[in-house]
Amino acid sequence: MNAVVELRQPLVPPSSVSAEQAVLGALMLVPDALAKIALVESDFYRRDHRLIFRAMVEQDRNGKPFDAVTLGEHFTGDDVSPEYLIDLAQTATSAAMIRHHADLVRQKSVLRQAIDIAGRVTSGAYAGADAPILLDDAIRDLMALVKAEQGCEYTLRPALIAAMDDVDAAVAAGGKIRGITTGFERFDKRIGGWHKGDLVFIGARPSMGKTALMVNLALNAAKAGHSVGVISGEQSAMQIGQRSASSESRVHAERMRNGDIDDEAWPQLTEAMSRLVNQRVRIYDRSAPTMEELSRVARRWKQEHGIEVLFVDYLQRIRAPKAESRIDEVSEVARSLKTLARDLDIPVVCLAQVKAEVDKRNDSRPGLGDIANSDEATREADLIAFLYRDEVYKDDTNDKGVAELNVEKYRHGPTGQFRLRFHGETMRFDDMEDYGRGAF
Numbered sequence: 001m002n003a004v005v006e007l008r009q010p011l012v013p014p015s016s017v018s019a020e021q022a023v024l025g026a027l028m029l030v031p032d033a034l035a036k037i038a039l040v041e042s043d044f045y046r047r048d049h050r051l052i053f054r055a056m057v058e059q060d061r062n063g064k065p066f067d068a069v070t071l072g073e074h075f076t077g078d079d080v081s082p083e084y085l086i087d088l089a090q091t092a093t094s095a096a097m098i099r100h101h102a103d104l105v106r107q108k109s110v111l112r113q114a115i116d117i118a119g120r121v122t123s124g125a126y127a128g129a130d131a132p133i134l135l136d137d138a139i140r141d142l143m144a145l146v147k148a149e150q151g152c153e154y155t156l157r158p159a160l161i162a163a164m165d166d167v168d169a170a171v172a173a174g175g176k177i178r179g180i181t182t183g184f185e186r187f188d189k190r191i192g193g194w195h196k197g198d199l200v201f202i203g204a205r206p207s208m209g210k211t212a213l214m215v216n217l218a219l220n221a222a223k224a225g226h227s228v229g230v231i232s233g234e235q236s237a238m239q240i241g242q243r244s245a246s247s248e249s250r251v252h253a254e255r256m257r258n259g260d261i262d263d264e265a266w267p268q269l270t271e272a273m274s275r276l277v278n279q280r281v282r283i284y285d286r287s288a289p290t291m292e293e294l295s296r297v298a299r300r301w302k303q304e305h306g307i308e309v310l311f312v313d314y315l316q317r318i319r320a321p322k323a324e325s326r327i328d329e330v331s332e333v334a335r336s337l338k339t340l341a342r343d344l345d346i347p348v349v350c351l352a353q354v355k356a357e358v359d360k361r362n363d364s365r366p367g368l369g370d371i372a373n374s375d376e377a378t379r380e381a382d383l384i385a386f387l388y389r390d391e392v393y394k395d396d397t398n399d400k401g402v403a404e405l406n407v408e409k410y411r412h413g414p415t416g417q418f419r420l421r422f423h424g425e426t427m428r429f430d431d432m433e434d435y436g437r438g439a440f
Helices: 017-029 031-036 047-061 068-074 082-090 095-126 131-149 156-172 185-191 210-223 237-249 253-258 265-276 291-305 326-344 356-360 376-380
Strands: 199-204 228-232 281-285 309-313 348-353 383-388 402-410 416-423 428-431
Touching (some): 017 031, 017 047, 017 082, 031 095, 047 082, 095 131, 131 291, 131 326, 185 402, 199 210, 210 237, 210 281, 210 348, 228 237, 228 291, 237 253, 237 265, 237 281, 281 291, 291 326, 309 326, 326 376
Parallel strands (some): 199 348, 199 383, 228 281, 228 309, 309 348
Antiparallel strands (some): 383 402, 402 416
């Protein structure tokens, strides 16, 4: 019996050589169109086409023409022949079609990049790579590819239309907040909740209750129906669970830790647990995670669970190993958090330590510039608020059980002071009726 040999054709990566030729030929005829197409060198499949496009960009940058004749003088050797350049110019279709052809070139490029990502996953899987890291990297790269395809360039007209659509949506909301609720009525009314793409820093000295505030904010968002992510670089998942249960049940945290639960407290705890257990809150419990690790987790949560807000505890606990100094490290983390907020289109609310020098002042309320190790945080943030409790410094204060959330920077509106009631025994923050002078 004769052996049957099955011949398989090699797979050819997606490409449109004719569209690439049409784009390059049209650019020679209408050089001004170079600024109107969103292509880069790597979008071209053929090597000679990449070289031609690179030459066009270089000529344009230097203020020189790039018709067939000048490009012919640009090349030496056998990379691109003058005859081929002339053919491109002579056979170019209407320059009015250049955007259509450029879109086709870009679509094929995106498909090739998707194949490359899939290939890296396949190779890594066969090589026995760490599965979570391999998948997280693939998700990050695919999301970046999707983001790039959404477009970044606008004229004023669509920008104004988008602004008016936003105004219409605000009117239609009838005064209801459209962002992610903080759970505090007056604060929500003032800032509209946490907004997509915003980076928020909440700074405080130790023992002010900033982690307790973060837990309250996360629970308030979750109970309003939002999917929430928490990156905890300091507290364990168990500690966050304990704070959540204490806040929700109003059973003192100390009693929970000591096992001092009587017949009255048990029903409070069990009822609180039943209310919280199915809330969409995901917790990543890792001491001092790297920024790359944090980003991988957040991107995966966005992809798999649709998180709508991310809380981070806290800025100075996140590591950026390649930074040359501590200040550079914290600055890099601040910049990366802002990028993450924009890329995932969610608010990122990050706690931050405040410099010890504020303790030596007559007024120990922190201000802008007091976030430890980073002026970059001040520049990158859309909102910066500082948590302050006078009773931490003064035993005889009239503001026992009062916490101030002092907003020192807000890109979208005015700054001011916001007052909350703090119940230290249960780690709970609530609205309070008396706002005081200068409050929102």
